[in-house]
Amino acid sequence: xxxxxxVWQRGTAALMVPLVAVHLAVIFYATxxxxxxxxxxxxTRGSIAWASYYGLFVAAVSIHAAIGxxxxxxxxxxxxxxxxxxxxxxxxxxxxVLGFRAVAAVVL
Amino acid sequence: xxxxxxxxxxTGTLWLAALxxxxxxxxxxxxxxxxxxxxxxxxxGAATLDGFLRWTDQPLVKLSEVLLVFLLTVHLLGxxxxxxxxxxxxxxxxxxxxxxxxxxxxxxxxxxxxxxx
Numbered sequence: 156x157x158x159x160x161x162v163w164q165r166g167t168a169a170l171m172v173p174l175v176a177v178h179l180a181v182i183f184y185a186t187x188x189x190x191x192x193x194x195x196x197x198x199t200r201g202s203i204a205w206a207s208y209y210g211l212f213v214a215a216v217s218i219h220a221a222i223g224x225x226x227x228x229x230x231x232x233x234x235x236x237x238x239x240x241x242x243x244x245x246x247x248x249x250x251x252v253l254g255f256r257a258v259a260a261v262v263l
Numbered sequence: 264x265x266x267x268x269x270x271x272x273x274t275g276t277l278w279l280a281a282l283x284x285x286x287x288x289x290x291x292x293x294x295x296x297x298x299x300x301x302x303x304x305x306x307x308g309a310a311t312l313d314g315f316l317r318w319t320d321q322p323l324v325k326l327s328e329v330l331l332v333f334l335l336t337v338h339l340l341g342x343x344x345x346x347x348x349x350x351x352x353x354x355x356x357x358x359x360x361x362x363x364x365x366x367x368x369x370x371x372x373x374x375x376x377x378x379x380x
Binding site: 165168169171172175176178179182183186187189190191192193195196213216220223224227246249250253254256257258259260261 | 288289291292295298299300301302303306309310312313316319320335339342346349371374375378379
């Protein structure tokens with residue numbers, strides 16, 4: 156992992172510390188009486204706050220997970236650095252697309 | 264003898280903490296696309312998402328969710344430990360901190376288990 160990737164991974168990690176803590180709290184809160192679509196959507200639909208929170212979360216986790224997967228592939232698979240990098244970028248893009256789609260689905 | 268020497272460090276608490284951090288991250292990375300796809304079901308309407316949520320009422324799915332809560336918490340706390348080590352003065356007792364992180368994660372997962380069953 157070069158310095159640029161290291162800084163991005165640790166930066167997104169630091170950013171996600173409060174985001175994950177809030178997410179865990181929401182998981183506990185949301186499951187207090189079982190999950191229902193009405194419950195989830197009544198909280199998120201039309202909310203700029205939740206859209207910003209989850210949008211930031213998706214952006215950070217897409218970068219963080221892609222770099223993490225790249226590290227694992229580089230160290231634990233026979234792939235070259237270049238191939239591991241390409242796969243990681245593809246994975247990061249997949250996460251970003253699916254993630255922003257999910258945010259749009261629950262917020263719009 | 265040589266193999267034993269090479270494997271010796273792989274029994275330490277902090278080596279195990281690093282392995283747990285990596286494996287939990289990997290598991291979460293595998294889970295994330297599925298999580299996003301599930302939430303994306305809301306595009307087709309609340310009823311579609313509800314249909315999926317009723318599927319998740321199965322005990323085995325709930326147990327998987329408990330495991331995911333453990334993985335998320337242990338990855339969070341393990342990550343905080345790494346960030347603190349890298350950005351602040353060294354503190355002794357890292358093995359105890361790693362064990363504490365795993366214990367807190369297990370407790371959080373246990374509380375979640377009690378909550379969903």
